[in-house]
Every structure is written in structure tokens, then in C-alpha cells.
Amino acid sequence: MTTYALSGAPGIAGLVTADKITDAGNTQLLIAAAVGIAVVVLTITWAKLHPFLGLMLGTAALGVVASVGPEDILNSFVKGFGSTMGAVGLLIALGAMVGKLLTDSGGAEQIVDRIVGNVSANKLPWAMALIAAILGIPLFFEIGVVLLIPIVLMVARKFDISLMKVGIPALAGLSVLHGFIPPHPGPLAAIANLNADVGLVLMYGLIVAIPTLVISGPLLARVIDPIVHVKAPIAPGVGGSEASVEIQMPDAPQLPRKASFGAALFCILLPVVLMLARAITELTLDENNGLRTFFTWIGEPTVALLLAVLAGMILLGYRSGMNRNQVEKTVGGALPAIAGIMLIVAAGGGFKQMLVDAGVGNVIGDMAKNAGISALVLGWLVAVGIRLATGSATVATITAAGIVAPLASDMGSNQLALLVLAIGAGSLFFSHVNDAGFWLVKEYFGLTVGQTIKSWSVMETVISVVGLICVLLLNLVV
Numbered sequence: 001m002t003t004y005a006l007s008g009a010p011g012i013a014g015l016v017t018a019d020k021i022t023d024a025g026n027t028q029l030l031i032a033a034a035v036g037i038a039v040v041v042l043t044i045t046w047a048k049l050h051p052f053l054g055l056m057l058g059t060a061a062l063g064v065v066a067s068v069g070p071e072d073i074l075n076s077f078v079k080g081f082g083s084t085m086g087a088v089g090l091l092i093a094l095g096a097m098v099g100k101l102l103t104d105s106g107g108a109e110q111i112v113d114r115i116v117g118n119v120s121a122n123k124l125p126w127a128m129a130l131i132a133a134i135l136g137i138p139l140f141f142e143i144g145v146v147l148l149i150p151i152v153l154m155v156a157r158k159f160d161i162s163l164m165k166v167g168i169p170a171l172a173g174l175s176v177l178h179g180f181i182p183p184h185p186g187p188l189a190a191i192a193n194l195n196a197d198v199g200l201v202l203m204y205g206l207i208v209a210i211p212t213l214v215i216s217g218p219l220l221a222r223v224i225d226p227i228v229h230v231k232a233p234i235a236p237g238v239g240g241s242e243a244s245v246e247i248q249m250p251d252a253p254q255l256p257r258k259a260s261f262g263a264a265l266f267c268i269l270l271p272v273v274l275m276l277a278r279a280i281t282e283l284t285l286d287e288n289n290g291l292r293t294f295f296t297w298i299g300e301p302t303v304a305l306l307l308a309v310l311a312g313m314i315l316l317g318y319r320s321g322m323n324r325n326q327v328e329k330t331v332g333g334a335l336p337a338i339a340g341i342m343l344i345v346a347a348g349g350g351f352k353q354m355l356v357d358a359g360v361g362n363v364i365g366d367m368a369k370n371a372g373i374s375a376l377v378l379g380w381l382v383a384v385g386i387r388l389a390t391g392s393a394t395v396a397t398i399t400a401a402g403i404v405a406p407l408a409s410d411m412g413s414n415q416l417a418l419l420v421l422a423i424g425a426g427s428l429f430f431s432h433v434n435d436a437g438f439w440l441v442k443e444y445f446g447l448t449v450g451q452t453i454k455s456w457s458v459m460e461t462v463i464s465v466v467g468l469i470c471v472l473l474l475n476l477v478v
Contacts, residue, residue, distance in 0.1 A: 036062025041389040055347035077350035084349025087192035094305035095183035099138040100334035101312035105320040107264030125218040132173025141178040149444040156232035172217035179424040180205040186397035193401035199279025200417035233446035256321040263315035271304035352402025375407040376422040383426025391435035396427035425467030
């Protein structure tokens with residue numbers, strides 16, 4: 001019997017034990033993996049099924065080709081689904097609640113007004129990158145795009161500058177956070193699958209994210225602007241000269257006042273600070289040290305995010321004039337929008353568990369070791385392939401983490417964290433027509449398909465490559 005670690009940190013999930021459930025040879029297992037991935041890709045891209053269903057069908061196809069019995073296929077999928085939902089679903093839900101409180105209370109608007117209102121036109125690209133990076137911590141990518149693009153359009157028109165100069169930095173800020181930083185679904189799923197430490201991933205992720213954002217945001221915007229030089233289109237409902245911009249969601253309550261800038265920033269950064277404090281104390285203090293014990297508990301991701309939600313309810317909700325019913329509606333309103341994300345992540349966990357239980361991961365891991373391929377590069381390459389095929393960064397992250405999981409058994413905690421980041425970098429590579437983000441950017445910015453590829457797709461590729469380079473460089477010193 002083999003033991004597989006499925007948790008990202010103590011308290012997230014436990015260990016799952018499983019017998020190898022097939023006697024198939026290595027060649028058959030590799031064919032099974034290829035068929036399973038092909039089914040996932042085709043059902044998502046050609047048949048236009050929801051990724052949740054595609055992952056279920058891909059799991060079944062993998063199991064059948066690997067000569068796994070029907071009952072074992074179902075049990076394996078359910079086990080992986082439940083373990084991943086337990087490890088990741090709770091964190092996704094709590095993170096979404098913080099994001100909804102931030103938008104409904106006007107806290108996000110305050111952050112934008114404070115930063116944009118105090119910079120000159122030539123510093124706007126850097127300001128937009130900073131805004132996106134701050135708001136990108138608690139907000140999922142699609143929500144962040146919907147909130148930030150009206151701001152980008154307003155700023156571009158107000159200062160009469162090219163759309164790409166402020167649009168690329170803003171999109172880069174959101175995308176970098178989405179790929180590298182918990183509590184976003186992709187990094188969380190990879191952390192759970194590889195048994196990586198959340199605090200270390202967060203700490204190293206921030207180190208990787210800063211130079212990656214600088215290069216793929218404000219600096220890359222200077223290169224893209226002459227190639228895709230467009231002005232901001234006129235968007236209904238977006239003011240062109242106002243000093244502030246309204247970015248509350250359509251169902252947000254009407255409030256007598258907005259949450260303060262300090263309160264909004266505190267609620268965003270609270271879980272980050274707590275998780276970082278946990279990672280630092282675990283690296284620097286003895287195991288029996290009382291301070292380390294305290295921060296190990298309070299910096300556990302579930303606890304840190306729960307504290308952020310409670311702080312947001314008070315500082316962003318009640319202090320902005322919400323009553324108890326409005327706060328409850330805001331917090332509860334965060335959940336329907338993320339149901340699909342949670343199902344995709346959990347189904348990806350079921351697909352991963354089928355890879356593990358059938359022994360596919362061990363075969364691929366042994367091949368990589370014999371070929372001398374770095375686990376970091378292999379994880380990036382696998383994620384790139386799945387990303388190009390499916391268009392989903394989250395599916396790419398989950399699948400790649402499952403495939404390279406056997407390599408993680410011999411890796412230390414630092415290298416595990418870097419492997420998560422390498423996979424996250426690969427999952428962002430060259431977004432194109434099979435990615436919903438591609439069409440969001442195209443339609444909101446009023447671009448042609450060619451212009452979107454020359455701007456958005458290039459930016460995503462730069463993030464992916466620079467992110468991998470930063471991970472590899474960091475691997476030399478940790």
C-alpha cells in the first residue's frame with residue numbers, strides 16, 4: 001500500500017492511502033494518460049462541455065484504458081474530488097467573501113482613487129500595476145478584470161494616453177497574482193496535490209511576482225504600445241473625466257459612506273501577513289517555541305482567511321453603513337459565482353487521483369528522473385501543454401501537479417514551493433482563442449483578434465517565461 005500526501009499544510013487535509021488498482025504495464029499507462037488528457041482537451045475545446053464534465057469523462061477514459069475496474073474508477077475519482085475540495089474549496093470560498101466585501105463596501109474604489117489620484121501621467125502604468133496587484137490578492141481573475149477594465153478605460157481617456165500603456169500593467173498585475181499567489185485556485189490546488197507549504201509558496205511567490213510584474217507590466221507596455229496603439233473605446237456607463245470611478249458590483253447595496261482606504265488595505269493584506277509570519281517563524285524558531293506555535297495556528301490559511309472575513313465584515317461592512325442583513329447578503333453573495341471554479345478544481349483533483357492510483361505518475365516521474373529533466377522545467381512544460389490545449393490555467397495547474405507529483409517525494413520544502421510556482425508560470429503561457437480571458441480582454445478593450453494576440457497573448461507568454469526564469473534563479477539560492 002502506498003501513502004499519498006494530499007495536503008498543502010497542517011490542518012488543510014489529511015493523507016490518503018491507496019493500493020495500486022491496475023496491473024497494466026508502463027506503456028499501457030502512458031497511453032492511458034494520453035487518452036485521458038486528450039478526452040479532457042476535446043470535450044472542453046471541441047464538444048464545448050463544461051471543464052467539470054470534461055475532467056470527469058477524462059478520468060473515466062484514463063481508467064478504462066489503464067484496465068481499472070469501473071468501481072475503482074469511481075472510488076478513485078470521488079476520493080480525489082473530496083480531498084481536493086476539503087483542501088482548497090474552503091479557502092476559495094473565504095477568499096471570495098473577502099473580495100465581495102471589498103467591492104460592495106467601496107473599499108476597492110478607495111484604493112483606486114487613492115493611488116491614481118496622486119500620480120502623474122507618466123507614472124500611471126506603475127500605479128495601475130500596483131492597483132491590480134493589490135486588488136488581485138483577494139479577487140479572482142475574471143472578477144478583477146470586470147472591475148479593473150472600466151478603471152483602465154477611464155484613466156486612459158482622462159489622461160489621453162494609449163490604452164495599452166495602462167491596460168497591460170493592470171492585466172499583468174491580475175494575471176501574475178492569479179498564477180503565483182494563494183488563495184487563488186490554481187496555486188492552492190498545486191499546493192494540495194504536491195504537499196507544499198502555503199507560507200513558503202506565498203513568500204517565494206511574492207519574490208517571483210515582483211520582477212515578473214515589472215517586466216511583463218509597465219516595461220512590456222512600452223514595447224506593445226507602438227505595435228497595438230489604440231485609444232480607449234467609449235464604454236457605456238463609464239465616466240470620462242470624473243475624479244473617481246464607481247466599481248461596485250451591480251447588486252451592491254447603496255451605502256451612506258465608503259469603507260476607508262486603510263480598512264480596505266488592512267483586510268486585503270491581513271491573511272498575507274499572517275501566512276508570511278507563519279512561514280518566517282517556522283524557518284527561524286525552534287519547533288517548541290510558543291511564538292512559533294501561535295503563528296503556525298493563526299497563519300494556517302483557513303484561519304488567516306477566516307480572520308480576514310471577520311475583519312472585513314466589521315471594517316468594510318458595518319463601518320460603511322451596512323446592516324446585518326446587508327453584510328450577510330454580501331458574504332453569501334460571494335458563493336454562487338465561485339461554484340463553477342470549485343467544481344473544476346475538485347474534479348481536477350479526481351483526475352489527478354486517477355493518475356496516482358493507476359500508477360501513471362510514477363511512470364512519468366521515473367522517466368523524467370532517467371532523462372535528467374529538472375522537475376521544475378518538467379512541471380512548467382506539462383502545464384504549458386495543457387494550457388495551450390484547454391485554455392484553462394486552473395486545469396493546467398491541477399493536471400500538471402498530478403503528473404509531476406511523484407517527483408515531489410524526494411524534494412525539500414523549498415523546492416516543493418518552487419515547483420508549485422513553476423507549474424503556475426506554465427499555466428499562464430500564451431492565452432489564445434480557447435481561453436475566456438482572451439475574449440474578455442478583446443471585447444472590453446475593443447480589439448481585433450490579431451491585436452489581442454499581439455497584446456494580451458504576448459503579455460501572458462512573457463509572464464510565463466519570466467516567471468520560470470525567476471523560479472530557476474531562486475532555486476539556485478534557496
